[in-house]
Amino acid sequence: MFGKLIEEKIREAMDAGEFDNLPGKGQPIDLDDYFATPADLRLGYSMLKSAKCLPVEVELMKEIEELKTKLAACTEDDERKRLAKKIEAKTLKLKLLLDARPGSSRK
Numbered sequence: 825m826f827g828k829l830i831e832e833k834i835r836e837a838m839d840a841g842e843f844d845n846l847p848g849k850g851q852p853i854d855l856d857d858y859f860a861t862p863a864d865l866r867l868g869y870s871m872l873k874s875a876k877c878l879p880v881e882v883e884l885m886k887e888i889e890e891l892k893t894k895l896a897a898c899t900e901d902d903e904r905k906r907l908a909k910k911i912e913a914k915t916l917k918l919k920l921l922l923d924a925r926p927g928s929s930r931k
Contacts (some may be wrong), residue, residue, distance in 0.1 A: 884918040
């Protein structure tokens with residue numbers, strides 16, 4: 825009963841074009857990262873993703889990439905040194921967080 829209702833709602837959404845602009849449309853789904861994540865963390869990460877909250881590690885990775893982009897565009901020596909120190913500190917913090925994960929092979 826619920827299956828038919830769900831199917832009907834999905835068809836209505838498809839007919840209305842609600843799935844037309846989804847990210848990754850037409851591309852295969854890469855599940856390698858999903859299955860590489862320990863099973864006990866998958867549910868939590870899935871819930872965080874649905875709530876648009878990122879794990880601390882992912883936030884740090886994004887911050888590091890943003891800092892690297894700023895560093896590449898920076899021409900002032902003092903600012904470059906400051907950015908390089910920030911990148912180094914955040915990279916160390918990320919490494920420590922990843923090493924502290926249960927089942928981490930880096931220990």
